[in-house]
Amino acid sequence: MLAQPLLPAAAPQRSAWVGTVHLLWRSARPRSTSEVLSAAAVLVLLVLSKLLNLTLPLVLRLVVNALSAPAGGQPVAATAPLVLLYCGLTICSDGCSQLQSALWGRLSFRITQRVSLRLFEHLHALSLRWHLNRKTGEVLAVMNQGVGAVATLLQVATFSISATLLELVLTSAVFAKIGVPAISLCVVGGAALYTWYTVALTTMRVGQRREVNGASKRAQDVVVDSLLNFETVKLFAAEATEARRYGGFTTALSELQ
Structure with missing residues (x-):
């Protein structure tokens, strides 16, 4: 199934x-x-x-x-x-x-x-074929980052975005009530401009962030799988090869930062 x-x-x-x-x-x-x-x-x-x-x-x-x-x-x-x-x-x-x-x-x-x-x-x-071809390090990294991201997104949506919108509405209403609607317009306009700038910049950085996350997961995958298969690495005297693999991934990760 x-x-x-x-x-x-x-x-x-x-x-x-x-x-x-x-x-x-x-x-x-x-x-x-x-x-x-x-x-x-x-x-x-x-x-x-x-x-x-x-x-x-x-x-x-x-x-x-x-x-x-x-x-x-x-x-x-x-x-x-x-x-x-x-x-x-x-x-x-x-x-x-x-x-x-x-x-x-x-x-x-x-x-x-x-x-x-x-x-x-x-x-x-998941199927047995998937588990036979799995990459333990990458799976663990995805699990940790994904679960943590859900909690972070919920916190940002509740206490940052929603709270800021509520405070913006209340502040604009107060300024309009005390007789300075121009300040209300400035507050709303500034918030709208900042929101547009933040969304645009975040959208531009999505691709770069995905590349960084992918490189980080691949580097962690090399470490975990190499240590899990320690006997095989020792049997074939592949310590230097594993070190070069890990060094290549960390170098690629540093270039993306």
């Missing part, structure tokens, strides 16, 4: 972005009540943290205005509640971030464990 692919058959016809999102959703989709609650708590804490971060400059503005009031205005002692409020909001914001990181750590570990188990089962379901 042939092993089922990790991605559906239609995935190669899709764009790389759609395939990546589909794989992330299949990997990160909560499977139990505890995971659903953890994911919901992480999202709530993320939104709450961004709201608190947005409130801090507004409170700080009130503190500065109160302390800069002319003589006979608001006394300095009257600004104490504002200062305490600012300190409290700062502590709450940091607390939300720390609690969010703790919850995400447990959730990320479960997702990584699920992906690792699924990949392990997939490898065992």
